[in-house]
Amino acid sequence: LAKTTQPISMDSYEGQEVNITCSHNNIATNDYITWYQQFPSQGPRFIIQGYKTKVTNEVASLFIPADRKSSTLSLPRVSLSDTAVYYCLVGDIGNFGNEKLTFGTGTRLTIIP
Amino acid sequence: SAVISQKPSRDICQRGTSLTIQCQVDSQVTMMFWYRQQPGQSLTLIATANQGSEATYESGFVIDKFPISRPNLTFSTLTVSNMSPEDSSIYLCSVETGGQGRLNEQFFGPGTRLTVL
Numbered sequence: 001l002a003k004t005t006q007p008i009s010m011d012s013y014e015g016q017e018v019n020i021t022c023s024h025n026n027i028a029t030n031d032y033i034t035w036y037q038q039f040p041s042q043g044p045r046f047i048i049q050g051y052k053t054k055v056t057n058e059v060a061s062l063f064i065p066a067d068r069k070s071s072t073l074s075l076p077r078v079s080l081s082d083t084a085v086y087y088c089l090v091g092d093i094g095n096f097g098n099e100k101l102t103f104g105t106g107t108r109l110t111i112i113p
Numbered sequence: 114s115a116v117i118s119q120k121p122s123r124d125i126c127q128r129g130t131s132l133t134i135q136c137q138v139d140s141q142v143t144m145m146f147w148y149r150q151q152p153g154q155s156l157t158l159i160a161t162a163n164q165g166s167e168a169t170y171e172s173g174f175v176i177d178k179f180p181i182s183r184p185n186l187t188f189s190t191l192t193v194s195n196m197s198p199e200d201s202s203i204y205l206c207s208v209e210t211g212g213q214g215r216l217n218e219q220f221f222g223p224g225t226r227l228t229v230l
Contacts, residue, residue: 043117043205043221044156087155101146101207101219103156 004088009108018075020107022088025069030092033064033071038085038106047086048073075109083111115140115208117222125228126196133192134225136206141186144209146219147179151202159204162189196229203227 005023012018024033032051036044048055050062050071061074075082085106116139126132136145147159160168160181168181182190193200207221 041224041226043207043224044219045221046218049218101156101158105155 004090004104006086006088006104006107008105009110011110011112012078013112014079015077018078018082018109020073020075020086020088020109021070022073023070024088024090027068027090028092031090032092033062033068034089034091035060035062035073036087036089036103038087040084044087044103078109078111080111080113082109084109115142115210115220117206117208117220119204119206119222119225121225122223123226123228125230127230128197130196131192131194132196132227133190134204134206134227136189136191136222138187138208140210142208142210143186145183145189146207146209147181147189147191148205148207148221149202150205150224156205159191193227196227198229201227201229 003026006020010020032049034049035047037047038044048057048060048062050064052064052068055062063072063074073086085108087103087106089101118137120135124132143163145162148156149159150156158171159174159179160170162168162181162183164183164186170176178194180192189206191204203224203226205221205224207219209219
């Protein structure tokens with residue numbers, strides 16, 4: 001499994017766009033990039049997943065450059081409720097049933113009023 | 114999607130005792146996973162539990178310390194045996210949904226917060 005590196009913590013003000021970048025230099029051809037969000041006292045929950053270019057859903061956007069050695073999770077107009085830890089994971093989703101999630105350190109995002 | 118419940122939500126236990134944590138899923142799933150999350154830390158996978166077979170443990174975790182049962186496709190238990198204060202942690206179960214080539218998403222339970230005195 002490819003190792004990921006992301007900032008330990010970030011602060012942002014309400015209403016701003018937040019971008020969290022994750023490095024995964026050893027990503028393999030079959031690997032996808034997945035982001036999870038964890039609120040205090042809750043289990044992580046899936047946010048978004050992508051393979052290349054850009055993916056957008058109702059929660060976030062995920063930007064992946066052509067070399068796929070990094071990815072950026074973008075949260076538009078954050079609010080206090082976006083305060084959480086965000087985990088970047090890399091793995092082969094085609095290997096269903098045998099794929100273990102390896103959580104890195106995560107990025108602790110704090111939204112300031 | 115999957116909805117997962119865990120019991121107990123929290124417990125305070127004495128050193129040397131054992132605690133069994135239950136994980137219930139609202140649908141049948143093949144794979145269930147047990148994680149540990151120590152305060153302020155990331156999640157560490159303990160083991161993978163398949164119905165009808167022995168659990169597969171990750172490096173650093175052994176069956177004698179963390180026995181797991183998986184009697185059917187909606188339920189699993191994790192026992193933390195002969196506890197010490199170092200076992201104080203949040204224990205989470207998760208399940209994997211989706212099929213080959215589809216979104217490989219895991220759903221997590223709310224966790225069980227264990228404190229060992």
